[in-house]
Amino acid sequence: MDTQSLQAFIAVADTASFSLAGERLHLTQPAISKRIAALEAQTDAKLFDRINRRVSLTEAGRLLLPQARRILQLVEESRRQLHDLSGQVAGSLTLATSHHVGLHRLPPVLKAYTRRYPGVDLDLRFLDSEQAYQGVVSGAIELAVVTLAPRPNPQVESVPVWTDHLRFVAAPEHPLAGASRISLGELARHPAVLPGPLTFTRDIVVDAFSRSGLTIGVALSTNYLETLKMMAGIGLGWSVLPESMIDDEVTVLAVEHPPLLRRLGYLVHRERTLSNAGRAMLAQLESMRADLVETPDRA
Structure with a gap:
């Protein structure tokens, strides 16, 4: 074959x-x-x-x-290992990222990486975080930078680099927008616009309500946070957004609950031998992670 x-x-x-x-x-x-x-x-x-x-x-x-997938993976692994004997950072790197992380977190990392390693052919794939996880598990993707799963897959090493502080938001004219104190129970009585089912961000939100014995009535769903912001801003329901996305289009609701935390970072398969290009990307991400430890990230 x-x-x-x-x-x-x-x-x-x-x-x-x-x-x-x-x-x-x-x-x-x-x-x-x-x-x-x-x-x-x-x-x-x-x-x-x-x-x-x-x-x-x-x-x-x-x-x-x-x-067939296994055969191609073995061929690619063999080709990569033979190439890496030279020690050069070149060849190809299949990197998956979600739209939000790719647009709002990854650009400075990619800019520094491509300038330092111009010989790397970067195959950048924009996928939902859940799809990227499956790609890493199957071996189709060498490295992913996405929203990390609340319950990690044991086959995958997941390392947080950034933290999103998610805040409850709604349109300025929402019935709860002017309230000084809002319980989760009160919020649950109003429709929400949230990421789709089976997404990591949706799981984080639903879990917060489930621990209080509450369910959420979801009016609309989309996996794009920019679209969620628009839908919340025009009054289709309350939502959750990272603090970095909040502006005068939406109002932060005074919900009596700590901000929900969403970890963003990189994924690699525990049994995969990374290419020189992959190891160089991890070093770039670790450098970013170290910088953020020194200067805590609130965005």
Whole structure:
């Protein structure tokens, strides 16, 4: 089996589309079809069913998929280790980050890194934090800088770099905006706009209410904090935002509860051998972390 055919196979399996797989790999759809046909000939098995333009894995395809991922990971690990013998910080680094962290926390780190290591080909992927976790666990992503899970995966080393202090906010004209003291119970009686279900930030908020025996009525959800701010600001419900995002578009509610803390940092698989480029990125993040210890971050 050649690695190019395996890459095409994984891309089609992930996207359920030959055309989207071609876009991911910068190939034409006929080229993708040719590689899949070659792999099916090599394995003597049909890997995909195509019914009414819907592409799905066959039983043989489902069996091959985890093995294909493992093979490509081993090939990449071997290539990286051979390259790293030189000690140079070069090659490629697959780095995942969430939109909020990537826009508000990571730029100075990336700026310093790319200036210091111009030979690194940075494959930067914007994903939800939960997706990035899965990418690190599966081996598809070498390093992620995201919101850390409240309950970490034991396969993953998660190291906090920043702390977001989340505050309860609402539109200036919200019924609770002028109150001097608001209990969680009072807040729970009003609709909320929060990140989507199964997100780490949503878990943090829901857990705070659950410990008091309360449930939240969520009117709308989105995983983009900038959109949550807009929805709260126009009166669609109360929300939570990092202090760094709060301005005159929203009002901080006087809720009788300490600010909720959200840890942001980096993830690596405990059993993965990092590339020189990956180790250099960790050093850059650790330098940022050390600076923040000396100058506590409240943003």
